[in-house]
Amino acid sequence: MGRDIAGIILAGGRSRRMGGGDKSLLALCGNSLLDHVVSRFAPQVSPLALSANGDPARFARIGVPVLADVVEGFAGPLAGILTGLEWAAADTACETLATVAGDTPFLPRDLVERLVAAAGERAGVIAVASSSGKRHPTFALWPIAARKALRHFLVDDDIRRVSAFIDRHGFIEVEFSLLKSGEHEIDPFFNINTPDDLAVAERLLQSMQP
Structure with a gap:
């Protein structure tokens, strides 16, 4: 699975609620948050890249291309998605791109497989993940x-909401179940925005270890 599907991890945010800096490089159970994301996502796609602005050297040990936004002004995750699409079009033979957020250490290991299955043979459709009835627009195929339509939407129309583009495009939602670990139920798309979130993720990951 994933050998003909490009993937990009979106890690270009400013992490204001974490005090700035690279949230994805924060320590989590002995590894970085990004390490946890890569370990779950990398086996599902090939090739893989990282969307992040600034000096790419800080991510060198991950061993994947680090792509700065192709549009200026820190335009948010939609800019990262556009960057990934243009990279995949220029540098790969893939027809689809899978995207995930770089702050989600529990993302499903079968994410891409299920999105591909849902999209089926419907050319041009976006397959987007959801859980507990909530859409997660940065987790999509x-x-x-x-x-080209996305660039027009972002640059010419100056609309930055990922869900707004998905709503305008043909799409299908794919529902993912909560993960279970002992007495805990974990949303697989739980994302870390604050120090408290990081502490919760630490406890949850420890509860999942044998």
């Missing part, structure tokens, strides 16, 4: 051919 995007047709590479959508890049």
Whole structure:
């Protein structure tokens, strides 16, 4: 699975609620938050890249291309998705791109497989993940051919909401179940925004270890 599907991890945010800096490099159970994301996502896609602005050297040990936004102004995750689509179009033979957020250490190990299955043969459709009835627009499978429409939407229309583009495009939602660990139920798309979230993730990951 994933050998003909490009993937990009979106890690270009400013992490204001964490006090700034690279949230994805924070320590979590002995590894970085990004390490946990890569370990779950990398086996599902090939090739893999990272969306992040600034000096790429700080991510050198991850061993994947680090892509700065192709549009200026820190335009948010939609800019990272556009960057990934344009990278995949130029540097790969893939027809689809899978995206995930770089602050989600519990993301499903079968994410791409299920999104691909849902999209089926429907050319041009975006398959987007959801859990507990909530859509997670940065966890999606995007047709590479959508890049021109997305660039127009982001640059010319100046609309930055990922869900707004998905709503305008053809899409299908794929529901993912909560993870169970002992007495805990964990949303697989739980994302870390604050120090408290990091502490919760630490406890949950420890509860999942044998």
